[in-house]
Amino acid sequence: MIRLENVSKIYPGQGEPIIEGLNLEIQSGEICVLVGESGCGKTTTMRMINKVIPHTGGTIYVDGKDISTINATELRLNIGYVIQEIGLFPHYTIEKNIATVPNEKKWAKERVAARVKEMMELVELDYDTYAKKKPRHLSGGQRQRVGVARALAADPPIMLMDEPFGALDPITRAHIQDEFIRIQARIKKTIVFVTHDIDEAVKMGDKIAVMHHGKLVQFGTPQDILTRPTDEFVENLVGHNRILKRFSLVECRAIKPSAAVFKITGERDEIIRRIESFERTSSFPVIGIIDDDCRPIGYIPMFKYEAGDETPIENRVKKVKAVQLIDERATLFDALGRLFSSSERCVFRMTKDGICTGIITMGDLFEAVRVNG
Amino acid sequence: MASLIEFIGRQQDLILTRTAEHAAMVLTALAISIVTGIIIGYLITYNKHVAKAVIYVCGMIMTIPSLALFVFFIPILGLGPRPAIAGLILYTLLPIVRNVYVGITSIDPAVIMAARGMGMTEAAITLKVKIPLALPVAFAGIRTAVVMGIGLGAIAAFVAAGGLGVFIFQGIQRGNTNMVLVGALFTTVLAVTVDKLMQLVQRQTEKMVE
Numbered sequence: 001m002i003r004l005e006n007v008s009k010i011y012p013g014q015g016e017p018i019i020e021g022l023n024l025e026i027q028s029g030e031i032c033v034l035v036g037e038s039g040c041g042k043t044t045t046m047r048m049i050n051k052v053i054p055h056t057g058g059t060i061y062v063d064g065k066d067i068s069t070i071n072a073t074e075l076r077l078n079i080g081y082v083i084q085e086i087g088l089f090p091h092y093t094i095e096k097n098i099a100t101v102p103n104e105k106k107w108a109k110e111r112v113a114a115r116v117k118e119m120m121e122l123v124e125l126d127y128d129t130y131a132k133k134k135p136r137h138l139s140g141g142q143r144q145r146v147g148v149a150r151a152l153a154a155d156p157p158i159m160l161m162d163e164p165f166g167a168l169d170p171i172t173r174a175h176i177q178d179e180f181i182r183i184q185a186r187i188k189k190t191i192v193f194v195t196h197d198i199d200e201a202v203k204m205g206d207k208i209a210v211m212h213h214g215k216l217v218q219f220g221t222p223q224d225i226l227t228r229p230t231d232e233f234v235e236n237l238v239g240h241n242r243i244l245k246r247f248s249l250v251e252c253r254a255i256k257p258s259a260a261v262f263k264i265t266g267e268r269d270e271i272i273r274r275i276e277s278f279e280r281t282s283s284f285p286v287i288g289i290i291d292d293d294c295r296p297i298g299y300i301p302m303f304k305y306e307a308g309d310e311t312p313i314e315n316r317v318k319k320v321k322a323v324q325l326i327d328e329r330a331t332l333f334d335a336l337g338r339l340f341s342s343s344e345r346c347v348f349r350m351t352k353d354g355i356c357t358g359i360i361t362m363g364d365l366f367e368a369v370r371v372n373g
Numbered sequence: 374m375a376s377l378i379e380f381i382g383r384q385q386d387l388i389l390t391r392t393a394e395h396a397a398m399v400l401t402a403l404a405i406s407i408v409t410g411i412i413i414g415y416l417i418t419y420n421k422h423v424a425k426a427v428i429y430v431c432g433m434i435m436t437i438p439s440l441a442l443f444v445f446f447i448p449i450l451g452l453g454p455r456p457a458i459a460g461l462i463l464y465t466l467l468p469i470v471r472n473v474y475v476g477i478t479s480i481d482p483a484v485i486m487a488a489r490g491m492g493m494t495e496a497a498i499t500l501k502v503k504i505p506l507a508l509p510v511a512f513a514g515i516r517t518a519v520v521m522g523i524g525l526g527a528i529a530a531f532v533a534a535g536g537l538g539v540f541i542f543q544g545i546q547r548g549n550t551n552m553v554l555v556g557a558l559f560t561t562v563l564a565v566t567v568d569k570l571m572q573l574v575q576r577q578t579e580k581m582v583e
Contacts, residue, residue, distance in 0.1 A: 052490055076492030087487025091505050091582040101491055134583065151491070
């Protein structure tokens with residue numbers, strides 16, 4: 001979708017190039033994060049793609065076409081653009097702000113109005129409440145949503161996002177990141193995303209391009225970057241706690257829990273007998289117990305009981321806490337959090353219909369990041 | 374006081390004529406200076422160095438005594454309203470040029486950046502973003518220029534341009550206090566009225582960008 005071939009940028013009168021020999025290919029429907037320290041050329045690279053900054057060497061292809069053959073306005077109208085400062089028009093209502101590009105493209109009035117409503121719905125801003133308001137009446141997070149909605153309004157196949165969530169407080173930022181990932185899953189745009197925050201890069205990126213002094217030093221999936229940094233620079237950038245970052249890369253449903261799940265059916269005494277025999281023959285640290293419909297009931301922390309312990313089975317079963325139920329699409333990082341906050345040894349992995357599909361222990365989490373690495 | 378009112382009553386027609394003359398002269402000058410001021414103010418936003426020089430020159434012109442400026446044009450434009458209008462144009466340029474320039478350059482650069490990045494043409498950015506956003510500040514400059522122009526217009530009588538200044542100059546020569554007062558009073562009334570009217574418009578421009 002976007003291809004940079006041996007691209008360079010030298011400002012006249014300056015000996016050192018800002019960008020040198022940059023080769024990068026961004027696939028359709030992917031988020032490619034450009035990450036690096038300030039001054040590494042990541043923003044310059046992004047702005048060369050929509051010709052806000054002209055490149056001085058090499059070739060940039062967008063959708064197979066050399067951008068130097070495309071009129072800048074035409075190119076930009078088909079590329080969504082979000083910047084950190086957002087740059088909403090203060091004299092326009094939210095509605096009119098979102099309609100900017102459709103209006104520039106001379107869409108029919110009804111089409112624009114319908115699209116604005118659709119966009120506001122997408123970014124979860126209530127139309128009746130906000131459409132007629134001016135940007136200054138909105139919070140930072142809401143303004144950034146409007147920024148995203150405005151960039152998406154004309155349905156461009158490509159989006160350029162320059163530290164789009166950088167100015168938000170951490171809580172709002174995490175929320176809007178999650179929301180954006182959800183939106184992207186639906187709209188599948190080709191996105192170039194600039195950030196200096198490696199955590200954000202790992203979270204948002206399908207691919208990460210690490211830049212340093214105007215050069216691409218590593219390009220790969222977040223897994224690649226975290227597990228096999230090519231040099232010391234990338235290693236320092238991802239930091240020594242990169243193993244922790246990997247927790248947020250994997251969803252709970254992607255791992256294979258090691259603990260047993262025991263489904264109880266039939267008579268009470270029969271159940272107890274079966275659990276007892278199961279206990280004796282297995283070496284599982286915990287055994288999860290679910291009912292006929294796969295709803296979690298509780299679990300037995302096996303490690304607590306020595307062989308020959310006389311505690312009756314009924315008393316061994318611990319009730320499951322609400323905090324122990326985790327959505328199978330949540331990340332291992334969330335699972336880790338649940339484990340700690342519940343002070344229990346396992347969490348129950350749930351589908352959205354409330355079916356338990358396994359129980360996850362601390363050991364599973366370690367195994368998962370190790371194996372995936 | 375009574376004699377002043379009596380004087381106004383007697384000279385009603387002449388006062389009206391002089392006021393109309395005054396307004397016409399100032400209006401002509403300002404129409405020209407507003408148009409040129411906006412154009413200059415807009416163009417200099419594209420080059421910081423030129424902007425600095427232009428605003429400096431406009432500031433210098435303002436330091437020239439108005440009387441000298443009017444007289445300066447007599448050899449070129451003769452006596453009458455023409456040298457006065459030329460002087461008024463030069464004199465009122467500074468607030469307009471400066472405020473248009475400041476109005477545009479104080480727009481958040483992110484707004485312009487976003488507009489350009491989204492694919493708005495330079496013309497669209499000027500029309501839809503720069504002009505509306507710079508309007509309140511620019512208009513405040515125009516308002517200052519107009520009020521200043523009305524006041525200065527009174528001195529234009531010295532170069533035989535007519536207007537309310539005639540009462541003042543003739544009054545001084547003849548030792549007629551009422552005449553001087555009438556000239557000053559009506560110049561003030563004209564200035565204050567126009568200023569108040571423009572204030573209303575200015576509030577509207579401010580509401581637009583709020």
